[in-house]
Amino acid sequence: MTDVTTAADDDAADQPTAAPDAAGADATASGEEKPRRARGEQTRQLILETALRLFRERGYAETTMRAVAKEAGVAVGNAYYYFDSKEHLIQGFYDRNQQAHRLAAQAVLDAEKDFAARLRGVLHAGIDVNQPYHSFAATFFKTAAEPSSPLSPFSRESSAAREAAIAIFRDVVEGSGAKLDPELRRELPELLWLGWMGVVLFWVYDHSPEQRRTRRLIDGAVPLIDRLVALSRLRVLRPALRQVLALIDTVRSDD
Amino acid sequence: MTDVTTAADDDAADQPTAAPDAAGADATASGEEKPRRARGEQTRQLILETALRLFRERGYAETTMRAVAKEAGVAVGNAYYYFDSKEHLIQGFYDRNQQAHRLAAQAVLDAEKDFAARLRGVLHAGIDVNQPYHSFAATFFKTAAEPSSPLSPFSRESSAAREAAIAIFRDVVEGSGAKLDPELRRELPELLWLGWMGVVLFWVYDHSPEQRRTRRLIDGAVPLIDRLVALSRLRVLRPALRQVLALIDTVRSDD
DNA sequence: GACCGTAGTTGAACACGTTCAAGAAGGTGG
DNA sequence: CCACCTTCTTGAACGTGTTCAACTACGGTC
Numbered sequence: 001m002t003d004v005t006t007a008a009d010d011d012a013a014d015q016p017t018a019a020p021d022a023a024g025a026d027a028t029a030s031g032e033e034k035p036r037r038a039r040g041e042q043t044r045q046l047i048l049e050t051a052l053r054l055f056r057e058r059g060y061a062e063t064t065m066r067a068v069a070k071e072a073g074v075a076v077g078n079a080y081y082y083f084d085s086k087e088h089l090i091q092g093f094y095d096r097n098q099q100a101h102r103l104a105a106q107a108v109l110d111a112e113k114d115f116a117a118r119l120r121g122v123l124h125a126g127i128d129v130n131q132p133y134h135s136f137a138a139t140f141f142k143t144a145a146e147p148s149s150p151l152s153p154f155s156r157e158s159s160a161a162r163e164a165a166i167a168i169f170r171d172v173v174e175g176s177g178a179k180l181d182p183e184l185r186r187e188l189p190e191l192l193w194l195g196w197m198g199v200v201l202f203w204v205y206d207h208s209p210e211q212r213r214t215r216r217l218i219d220g221a222v223p224l225i226d227r228l229v230a231l232s233r234l235r236v237l238r239p240a241l242r243q244v245l246a247l248i249d250t251v252r253s254d255d
Numbered sequence: 256m257t258d259v260t261t262a263a264d265d266d267a268a269d270q271p272t273a274a275p276d277a278a279g280a281d282a283t284a285s286g287e288e289k290p291r292r293a294r295g296e297q298t299r300q301l302i303l304e305t306a307l308r309l310f311r312e313r314g315y316a317e318t319t320m321r322a323v324a325k326e327a328g329v330a331v332g333n334a335y336y337y338f339d340s341k342e343h344l345i346q347g348f349y350d351r352n353q354q355a356h357r358l359a360a361q362a363v364l365d366a367e368k369d370f371a372a373r374l375r376g377v378l379h380a381g382i383d384v385n386q387p388y389h390s391f392a393a394t395f396f397k398t399a400a401e402p403s404s405p406l407s408p409f410s411r412e413s414s415a416a417r418e419a420a421i422a423i424f425r426d427v428v429e430g431s432g433a434k435l436d437p438e439l440r441r442e443l444p445e446l447l448w449l450g451w452m453g454v455v456l457f458w459v460y461d462h463s464p465e466q467r468r469t470r471r472l473i474d475g476a477v478p479l480i481d482r483l484v485a486l487s488r489l490r491v492l493r494p495a496l497r498q499v500l501a502l503i504d505t506v507r508s509d510d
Numbered sequence: 511g512a513c514c515g516t517a518g519t520t521g522a523a524c525a526c527g528t529t530c531a532a533g534a535a536g537g538t539g540g
Numbered sequence: 541c542c543a544c545c546t547t548c549t550t551g552a553a554c555g556t557g558t559t560c561a562a563c564t565a566c567g568g569t570c
Contacts, residue, residue, distance in 0.1 A: 039535090039536085039547080039548075040547070040548060043548080043549090064525080064526065064527085065526080065527060065528080066525090066526080066527090074549075074550090075549060075550045075551060076527090076528090076550090076551075077528090077529080077530080077549070077550060077551070077552095078548080078549055078550075080527090080528065080529075081547095081548070081549075085527080085528080086527065086528090138401070138402050138403065139401065141400065141401070141402075142397060142398070142400055142401040142404075143397070145396065145397055145400035145401075146393070146394065146396070146397040146400075147393050147396075147459055147460045148393065149397075152460075154460055204402055205402045205407075205409055213506055213508075216505050216506055217502070217506050220498075220501070220502035220505055220506065221502060223498065224495070224498050224499060224502060227494075227495055227498070228495070231491075231492075231495070234491065236486075236489065236491070237486075239482075240479070240482055240483070240486070243475075243478070243479050243482070244479060246475070247472070247475035247476060247479060250471050250475055251468055251471055251472050251475065253468075294517075294518075294565095294566090295517065295518060298518080298519090319555080319556065319557085320556080320557060320558080321555090321556085321557090329519075329520090330519060330520045330521060331520090331521075331557090331558090332519070332520060332521070332522095332558090332559080332560080333518080333519055333520075335557090335558065335559075336517090336518070336519070340557080340558080341557065341558090
């Protein structure tokens with residue numbers, strides 16, 4: 001209700017200190033007074049919410065740090081007290097979508113038992129969740145692509161989110177009745193996650209209306225993977241399978 | 256104007272087309288419409304050479320447009336007369352390495368007939384060529400990853416370079432004695448190029464000493480692909496192959 | 511030779527992400 | 541009440557990529 005943040009582009013300047021006396025205004029979300037540390041956390045959230053809203057409204061590149069600060073009613077330097085850089089603000093978006101995917105995927109996994117159906121559902125759910133942010137995601141992807149960026153899906157900083165994502169695919173495999181080579185079973189979740197990264201990559205580059213091509217890619221690739229997984233138990237393919245698994249091991253080994 | 260070109264001296268300064276008027280040197284294919292203005296081309300080359308040198312010496316991010324201009328002995332605005340942005344300067348690097356890869360690949364293709372050996376050689380040659388620029392390439396890769404960037408390997412602006420790269424892999428296939436399904440034969444070059452893009456992606460993220468993991472990836476993946484290609488003629492796999500080819504077709508179709 | 515149009519060139523100016531020294535707020539211990 | 545420390549906040553300032561109106565040089569035309 002209070003929603004001072006929506007005050008646009010004009011006044012925001014006259015607001016030197018937010019809630020100097022507390023007066024209970026700060027208790028909006030959580031019920032009770034946190035430890036004294038709550039003061040900064042509020043500002044942090046305010047800045048993050050404001051930034052994500054502006055990213056959504058205007059796009060990432062078009063949103064300046066000055067605009068975020070002004071809109072949030074703080075000094076620009078304050079944003080940098082809580083976030084190391086503009087890119088770091090994206091992490092919030094990142095986490096949020098990851099969680100939404102997890103949730104949407106769970107609904108699918110609760111309803112489906114067949115491996116192919118589970119995989120297909122989870123992949124489509126991932127696209128569903130990200131669909132509204134396609135144009136924004138493209139620019140955001142640019143910064144995530146930098147290997148040294150903490151936003152990279154392969155970075156140490158992302159390892160928690162990455163593990164969570166892989167867990168979804170582990171669930172896809174484990175919860176299905178698919179019979180497969182035990183060693184493959186162990187590696188498959190990570191491989192599927194890698195495939196998902198590939199789908200996301202394709203999606204980012206997909207300019208077709210509503211990203212239909214990505215949908216078709218999913219629909220076409222899933223039966224293929226399903227078939228391949230089934231074929232993996234075939235005698236002629238055993239050596240090839242071993243070869244693939246050995247390669248994965250070799251490549252992963254040291255650093 | 257005194258003692259200009261503090262460091263840009265050496266080679267790049269005085270090069271071709273020094274005679275602007277003589278003998279219609281600038282035989283740019285188009286012809287009459289264009290007045291013979293080779294004057295600017297020299298400046299363009301000077302700026303490009305200077306920029307690439309500084310990128311190599313200091314890195315991309317650390318090289319400022321002001322430094323490029325100063326080192327080249329021109330005003331900063333002049334660089335923008337010839338190049339739309341700092342990113343556009345990278346295109347030169349891009350083209351040069353592409354050509355070097357083509358050259359190194361040719362040596363391999365002239366010597367080897369076996370499919371696996373050809374593929375392996377071409378991939379290693381690609382890494383060889385790019386090796387000296389690994390740290391620089393990582394940051395440069397960031398800008399290439401942006402879908403809307405003209406530097407993206409999938410962009411229209413890169414289509415010439417892309418076709419040239421695919422041609423290398425076409426040569427890999429055609430020049431080998433490998434027997435394979437005719438339809439696969441048609442698609443394989445582009446698929447191999449896509450795989451090559453994957454290897455590059457892996458390479459960019461590879462922090463192992465001298466990117467050994469990438470080398471191992473190549474050495475491990477090539478026999479695998481070789482085997483897969485050979486297996487593609489197996490009866491049990493024919494339907495799967497059809498499925499793959501159909502998927503590629505579907506995904507590629509409209510936009 | 512005078513004139514004009516355009517390719518080429520300039521550097522100040524702009525908006526941006528980011529940094530930093532300075533200070534305010536608010537608690538803690540005396 | 542007073543120092544004192546930590547946490548939080550500020551806004552000017554820096555260096556960056558990029559733009560732009562003005563200017564120069566030069567070939568073509570009369």
